[in-house]
Amino acid sequence: MRAMQVTELGQPLALRDIAKPVAGGGQVVVKVHTCGLNFGDLLIIKGTYQEKPQLPFTLGMELCxxxxxxxxxxxxxxxxxxxxxxxxFDALAEYAAISADVCVAIPDEMSDEHAAAFLIAYGTSHVALDYKAHLKPGERLLVLGASGGVGLTAVELGKLIGAEVIAVARGAEKLAVAQSMGADHLIDSDTDDIRAVVKSLGGADVVYDPIGGAQFKAALRACRPEARLIPLGFASGEVPQIPANHLLVKNLTVIGFYWGGYTRVNPKVLTDSFEVLTKWYVEGKIKPHVSNVLPLAQANEALDLLRTRKATGKVVVRIE
Structure with a gap:
């Protein structure tokens, strides 16, 4: 079968012919229709992700x-x-042998493209905002990286929960996408002063941050007393150092969150979340934003859309 593999860290994927997998105990073999790409895939290629599989390996975190x-x-x-x-791993291939425990049935109403764009992006935002931050109707939610795969779902879900949503993204085109998902206020990270604008709106109750770096620092200083901050990624490349005195003075809470970790420590959190999200999808309350769909042989081009931040929402690879 064909698979897009990492054969050397930091280098483009190689399209290779490898043996079709067989199901081991507790596993199923899946004929892959679509693979959803994630920022974490870029980190895996560089060798800077939390998990480091042995070379060569097939890339791809989520599939339908x-x-x-x-x-x-x-x-x-x-x-x-x-x-x-x-x-x-293993989703950028014609077949994948995976644990049955990480598979979920999907409704007939959900397309292959939406299914491959659903689990990580919506799961991350829903668990972060509902289970971890306990976002309430009427609170003010600040979403950094609001046009990206997870950020856009945070805007959509935050609005659905009943929050007032402030979206931060780069440029008018990306902000327009965030606005289409329900954002009440828009901040251009290229030209606007995040701290000043958020404070002028009354400050943030919850900060959703997949970016880190200078944007996190600005958001921290724009928080209302008793605000909750959720760092869940560092797309800027800078892991912010948090001054404890700022937390103390405003009674702030910083909530560490890694969605994938719940597959090991408490998978029921994820299954309960997916049940809610699937119901909302079937009811038409949420709809994945997929900006690009490319074939397997163009997986490197698909990854470049993430790397250069040209995509909005999710990028999906269809296995032809």
């Missing part, structure tokens, strides 16, 4: 596909069943 083989001990999934999965 159809079960073609069921391994020993698996009773929940059946051959022919359509699923989405957060697998961490």
């Amino acid at each position: 596909g159809t079960v073609t083989e069921v391994g020993e001990g698996v009773s929940r999934l059946k051959v022919g069943q359509r699923i989405a999965a957060y697998c961490g």
Whole structure:
């Protein structure tokens, strides 16, 4: 089968012919239809992600596909069943052998492209805002990186929860996408003073931050007393150092959050979240924004859309 593999850290993926996998105990083999790309994929290629698989390996954290083989001990999934999965690796291939525990059934109403764009982006934002930050209707939510894969879902879900949403993104085109998802206020990170604008609006109750760096520092200083800050990524390349005296004076709370970690420490958090999100999708309350769909052979070009920040929402690779 064909797979897009990392053969050397920091280098483009190589399209290779490798052996088709077989299902081990507790696994299923999935014929992959689509793979959703994530910022974490770029970190994996560089070798700076939390998990570092042995070279060579197949890239791709999340997929949509159809079960073609069921391994020993698996009773929940059946051959022919359509699923989405957060697998961490192996999704940029024609077939993938993955743990049955990371697979979820998807409704017929959900397209392959939406299914591959759903789990990580919506799951991250929903668990962060609802389970971790306890965002309430009427609160003011500041979303940094608001046009990206996770940021755009934070805007959409924050508005659905009933918050007043401030979206920060780069340029009028990306801000327009955030506005289309429900943002009440727009801040251009290239030209506007984030701290000044947010303070003029009354300050932030919750800060959702996949960016880090200078934007986190500005957001910290624009928080209202008892605000909650959620650092969940560092797309700027700078991990901010948090001055404890600022936390003390305003009674602020910084909430560490890694969505993928819940697959090990408390998977029920994720399954409960996905149940809610799927219901909202079927009811038409949420809809993934997929800006680009490319074929498997163009996975490097698809990754470049993330790397150069030319994409909005999600980039999906279709396995032809």
